[in-house]
Amino acid sequence: MRSRLFSFLSCLLLSATAVQTAHAVDLNQQRKYYDEAKRALAKGDSGPYQMYATALADYPLEPYLEYDELTARLKTASNPEIEKFLAEHGDLPQANWMKLRWLRWLAERGDWQTFVKYYDPKMKFVELDCLYGQYQLNSNKRAEGFASAEKLWMTGKTLPAACDGFFAQWAAAGQLTEQKRWQRAKLA
Numbered sequence: 405m406r407s408r409l410f411s412f413l414s415c416l417l418l419s420a421t422a423v424q425t426a427h428a429v430d431l432n433q434q435r436k437y438y439d440e441a442k443r444a445l446a447k448g449d450s451g452p453y454q455m456y457a458t459a460l461a462d463y464p465l466e467p468y469l470e471y472d473e474l475t476a477r478l479k480t481a482s483n484p485e486i487e488k489f490l491a492e493h494g495d496l497p498q499a500n501w502m503k504l505r506w507l508r509w510l511a512e513r514g515d516w517q518t519f520v521k522y523y524d525p526k527m528k529f530v531e532l533d534c535l536y537g538q539y540q541l542n543s544n545k546r547a548e549g550f551a552s553a554e555k556l557w558m559t560g561k562t563l564p565a566a567c568d569g570f571f572a573q574w575a576a577a578g579q580l581t582e583q584k585r586w587q588r589a590k591l592a
Contacts, residue, residue: 434463445472467493475502479509483518490522504529508566511535516543530556534567541573550579557584560591 437456444452450473460466474481474489475498486506493499503522508531510519516539523536533556540549553574556567563571574580 434460438463438465438469441469442472445469445476448476450476467496468498471496471498471502475505478502478505483515487522500527503527504532507532507535511539531564531566534564534570538570538573541570541577546577550574550577553579554584557588558591559588 437452437459441453441456441460444450453469453473460469470489471493474485478486486502490499490503504527507519507522510516510522519535520539523532525533525536533552537549537552537556540546540552553570556563557571557574557580571580
């Protein structure tokens with residue numbers, strides 16, 4: 405009985421060691437694939453990433469490759485691709501930067517429905533706040549747009565160029581008074 409138990413435990417230990425060794429080989433191979441794909445993506449070549457995508461699917465750093473690949477083709481990527489990435493990897497440090505660039509692109513091409521769906525003032529990008537305010541002025545939310553413009557206007561800091569059109573619309577509507585101009589000047 406003891407010899408059977410010893411044999412069983414020996415086999416179990418050997419198989420666990422073999423599995424661990426096989427996994428280590430896989431991990432080493434994944435590292436090589438990752439390094440090759442990362443270098444290629446930095447040069448604008450997504451071929452190796454596409455070729456190794458399946459092999460890297462469970463590699464811990466794969467989302468960073470996906471980020472690089474998707475960011476490189478942000479203007480041609482579909483909204484569902486970007487939405488999927490943000491849903492799965494929104495906790496990556498770079499995710500907010502991708503979201504910023506994507507929201508800029510959505511505003512540039514006039515996809516306001518998707519822009520509004522993903523715009524979040526908690527991101528704290530004044531540029532996006534101005535784009536959202538511009539959306540408000542161009543839709544039936546003019547009062548909210550005027551309030552957004554006034555709130556953003558009252559700073560002593562230089563604002564992004566994306567705010568220029570928004571403030572021009574606000575001023576053209578007669579909302580930018582001389583008093584508000586002086587208030588901002590005092591904040592500078």
